[in-house]
Amino acid sequence: MAGPLTSPATVASDASTSPWPSLPDDLIRLLASRFLAGDLLDYLHFRAVCAPWRSSTASPRGRGVVEPRFHPRHWALLPEGHGLYPGHPKLHGYVRFFNLDTGAFVRVHIPLFDDHCVLDSYQGPLVLQRDHDTAIRLLHPFTGDILDLPPLSTLLPQMRQELQEVRPARLKLPWLRSVSTAATFADGVVTVLLAFCDLHRVAVATSQDHQWTMSTWHYAISSPPFPHQGKFYVVYVMRADHQAKIFRIDTPLPGEVLQPPKLIATTIADKLRGPIYFVECDSEVLVIGYGGFPFSKMPVYKLADLVMERNKGLLLRGYRGGWLRWPVNGKLRQGA
Structure with a gap:
């Protein structure tokens, strides 16, 4: 794995005496893409180092x-x-x-x-x-x-x-x-x-x-709409059996007609029940709810798994037994 990039501010301080400003254009663009993938402000600082770096990269x-x-x-x-x-x-x-x-x-x-x-x-x-x-x-x-x-x-x-x-x-x-x-x-x-x-x-x-x-x-709603990658996800929890229905609303492309919500998943009431919320983690949409009564367990599912009817989730135990914290290197670990 490549090591961390040199800070743009560090390079800027030595720009007048170092060979950094004379780097080949393709290498400058490669470095710029690395900074842009990390954080926009790092990219802006990178472009501000010197005129050659600024002219070789795209201005936002x-x-x-x-x-x-x-x-x-x-x-x-x-x-x-x-x-x-x-x-x-x-x-x-x-x-x-x-x-x-x-x-x-x-x-x-x-x-x-x-x-x-x-x-x-x-x-x-x-x-x-x-x-x-x-x-x-x-x-x-x-x-x-x-x-x-x-x-x-x-x-x-x-x-x-x-x-x-x-x-x-x-x-x-x-x-x-x-x-x-x-x-x-x-x-x-x-x-x-x-x-x-x-x-x-x-x-x-x-x-x-x-x-x-x-x-x-x-649209039916039990919690605020959750935006992700140009789409809304909304959940409606049925009062009778606590089953939750998850809908997706797509942003139409120019010239297309706005379509009604599409049902994409239905949760199993004894495994995941309301109130239910969405969160984002590493570009994945996670679905968090409760695992039954009393509300001492909190299952966490990937939305993609629920859509594919793969009902495999992570279980967070309530405060009486401590928390299982996730993720740590892709694995669960026992909290204190």
Whole structure:
């Protein structure tokens, strides 16, 4: 296995006297790909070392949103707490991001929050709503790239029935701000799927559209929709027998029609019962629930195994017997 790469900052400090800037272009691109596969900020630091490295590698500016390889997947907006929402005057336009892998923090100046609010994030880019016209915008926090999508207000005429009892009219839009986001990226066109957690409906729009299209159907839900690789996964637990049905909602490609949820798996009630949640681990979707009553055991299944009806899961024992912690080198180990 190859050893760790030299830090870009270390190389930069010796760039004037070392042979690093004169590396062949193909080797520079190879090193850059290694940094980009690890973390976007390392890639940006790599490009900043010297002009030859910058000219030999692709700039993410202008492509930070539309090209997923430039997404800051490992970074999440950090809630400051104490009422200090993004755009609060005391923050002076700065927000902090937290690296989910390394625990590192970075402080970024984003004055856009003066007239935008954050609804969600997807693969790193933030999902914003502009105040004055309710336009939905995807913002790359590190490159400043912005992708514009139609206003949320274009959905109101399509939702007269659901919101007819909401008075006054200005209170209708808040019902649309509790969202979960999924998206696909193809040939420079971004298709965004919004799942409205309070209304149990979804809406779709592309970066070329002028309005959102609301689904004609509702989805059953027992926990918030879980986005993964351009899809939503939702679970509905049957009250009678505690059996759970797992559905998938696909983001349509440009020109395709939004399809209803597709049933992909049904859990066995005596092995996995609600409440049930999804998590991601190493690009796999895991399904976590309870293994019966009392709720002292927590089975963990790979979603792919449930779809293929391979009901082999990992068992987490409750606090009375300690926890089985997973994964450690691909194996379970007994917790203290």
